[in-house]
Amino acid sequence: MSAEASHTRVWIGVACVVPREWCEMLSPNEGAFVNFLTLASSESEYLYKLTAALNDYCLELQGLEDVRPLEESDGASEEIMSMALELETSGNPKHVRYATFHTFPRVM
Numbered sequence: 001m002s003a004e005a006s007h008t009r010v011w012i013g014v015a016c017v018v019p020r021e022w023c024e025m026l027s028p029n030e031g032a033f034v035n036f037l038t039l040a041s042s043e044s045e046y047l048y049k050l051t052a053a054l055n056d057y058c059l060e061l062q063g064l065e066d067v068r069p070l071e072e073s074d075g076a077s078e079e080i081m082s083m084a085l086e087l088e089t090s091g092n093p094k095h096v097r098y099a100t101f102h103t104f105p106r107v108m
Helices: 043-056 077-089
Strands: 008-017 030-040 059-069 097-098 102-105
Touching: 008 043, 008 077, 030 077, 043 059, 043 097, 077 097, 097 102
Parallel strands: none
Antiparallel strands: 008 030, 008 059, 030 097, 030 102
């Protein structure tokens, strides 16, 4: 195992996203806050993977908060901890998971 791989762990952050053209996840008149998780060795790697995933989903990042390695002591929900375990078990460095979309109306 490389030194970099040994420091890879599950990172989490709360993203504020809005739909771009062709987005099928949100309607044009709503945005959402959502937790995104992925395996990363740094905040910059997390942001790189998150950006790539958002591009695939036709979502635009409006803001990002609370980016950090996920700890069991965080008191995260069962949904989040289940996703974290899946990421750790699979070990797939390209896998990005997202939790429930908490939507809000957009003012255009």
